[in-house]
Amino acid sequence: MTIKRLGTVQRMSQIVVHQQTIYLAGQVGDPAKDVAGQTEDVLQKIDSLLEQANSDKNHILQATIWLADMKDFASMNAVWDAWVPAGHAPARACGEAALARPELSVEILIVAAVR
Numbered sequence: 001m002t003i004k005r006l007g008t009v010q011r012m013s014q015i016v017v018h019q020q021t022i023y024l025a026g027q028v029g030d031p032a033k034d035v036a037g038q039t040e041d042v043l044q045k046i047d048s049l050l051e052q053a054n055s056d057k058n059h060i061l062q063a064t065i066w067l068a069d070m071k072d073f074a075s076m077n078a079v080w081d082a083w084v085p086a087g088h089a090p091a092r093a094c095g096e097a098a099l100a101r102p103e104l105s106v107e108i109l110i111v112a113a114v115r
Contacts, residue, residue, distance in 0.1 A: 015052060017053055021113060022053045022113070023110075024053075025109070027042045027046055027109075028041075028104050031103035039080065039108075040079055050110070050112055056115065057085060060090040060110055060111070060112045061112055062090050062111040063091075063092045063093075063110055064092075064093050065093070065094040067095070067106055068096070068098065068099050070095075072105055072106070073094065
């Protein structure tokens, strides 16, 4: 079985493709922005990474979203809901967690299918 890794550094790969499944590393946005701005940044990164892996947001299978504070749930969802194509909502979980840096508000992990 072939495993393809893209954007690999010592600690992690940004993209791992195994057979027809794409795994993206957790993505974060500009910590100077509010949660909506960070979410927009993250979703732009996801679009770009999926394109590199021969996929797009119509092929997302699962999303895991971590918020530093669940009080930001509605703000993050407003951006998320505008981004997800109608009829293509993935399986999704959202929870609260301490993120890698205190100024980060949101981190999103994606599993998708190759187009």
